[in-house]
Amino acid sequence: MTAKASPSADALKQTLLDRSDELAMLPAVASEALALANDPDCKTEELASVIERDVKLATETLSMSNNVIFSASVPVVSLRQAVVRLGLKQVRNLIISSSAASLMKNMPLEQEWVREIIWQHSFRTATVATYLNRQLRIGFDGEEFTAGLLHDFGRLLLAVANPEDFAEADPMSFEEESEFLSRERNVLGIDHCQFGAWFAEFNKLPRSLVSVIELHHLPETHHPNQKLIALVAAADHLASHFQRFDKDHGYDIGLNRGAHVLSKLGYPELLENRDQVVDEILDGVLSESASGNSDIA
Template sequence: MPIKLEHILKRVQALPPLPTSALRVIALTKNPDTSVKDLETVIGRDPALTAGMLRQANSAYYGYARRISSLQEAIVMLGFQVTQGLAMASAVAPLLKTDLLGYGIEQEGLWKHSLLTAMTAKRLCQHRKLPFGDVAFTAGLLHDIGKLVISIYVQEVGPYLLEKVKEAKFTYVELEEKVIGFNHATVGGFLAKTWFLPQDLVSAISSHHAPSQAQSHVELASVVHVANGLASLLGIGGGVDNFLNPIQQDALDRLALKENDLERLMADLGEFLVDPTLFG
């Protein structure tokens, strides 16, 4: 039942746009002339964004001993790039907190999986001393947004996909491509472009299941690929494909990751999960 591209694009365009405030934050954090006051002014105009940012900033993940009570304090203490990630998290949370029947994802499941992937991607960058940890956080947060679009098609062929993934030597995402005509990563790239996101995010989202095929930002795509795989192993939120898209060895090799590195990252994931406020 291959779906025509025009049908996919119509569903992409039907999703609500990102809040203007979140897009403005992304633009400001990329401008070296931006001040703390500039960011505070833009974020402060959006009460939901402000509340979401402060909630995330006070989670155990960031580890501050005292409570951060103002936007200015959060921006100064966390930095511009972390502010960008928090703004994006607050902006997309309502979209990601939805049932996706095609993937067997209950309400908030995709949000939990996406946030775990984001945190793992950033921690992986810290572990390997890679300079793009905050971009990796945002890419991890958004990596599965294509599921919002094609879940309805997966719902129609879900039992068939699960049957074939057991019979054939294909991953679940490869079967999405073969049966539906598009996989959720590619469709996520379409959506990222519709939202006017930067190319590094578009590339990482589009290629997070096949980082070696990324046309740019291969290392970033590899980080998101591994982080997604580790988050999936916990079985929290992701869906029926959690264990059906294994981590690729070439991504591990590219990042020089060994088994003990993965064990350490999984232990970090476990530490995140003890925070009752993590998923807000």
């Protein structure tokens, strides 16, 4: 019997391009708001007036601005105040993460279980990346959550583009196998890192996010955004372990490639202080995210 030929990467990309109307990463309002937020001369009133045209985005902007993280002792009730409190950088991150979350939750998939599992893992990775960023004082300002949320977006895209072969390419085991990406390439003609990075670049997302999507399984790669890549890689490894076991279960931080890169970049705490950092993540941060916050709507 002749083996079935792998589809070409170009064929899979064309499948998504043919469905671009339902797979737009940034809806019209979000795209317009992001363009404004990228302009250093952006007027607060103008940005707020665009955001308010999207009820979900407006609600999330107000909600985030009233979060205790932003010293929200005095409640913010207007979008203009919210934009001022958050700042343009945080608003940009919010626009992208909100739009990506909506797309992930509404993407047309034949296998609904795939959507739920990838969404949960993505949310947990984003949550751990945020925790590590604060705990290690790395200095990111929201982009670590967005990058964590988007890092495995390519897996969803592959499930949309080729549902027939997706299970063979990606059994969703969350094992950190060395042959994971090569199996995807053998079966589908491209891996989820390459496919996700192409889609993100096609949608004109920031280069830092594209690089995380592309290189989160290769954190040792020298790159201008290596610190963010390594942070998400470290969070991804921890979240994958939790996805398999729901608890510590003998987690070996020594196998976490992202943690080793962070250590070389000047953040050794994750390797040096397992009890304080790793146990808190597996028994606290991830356990809380599993209690309902990561459920897909």
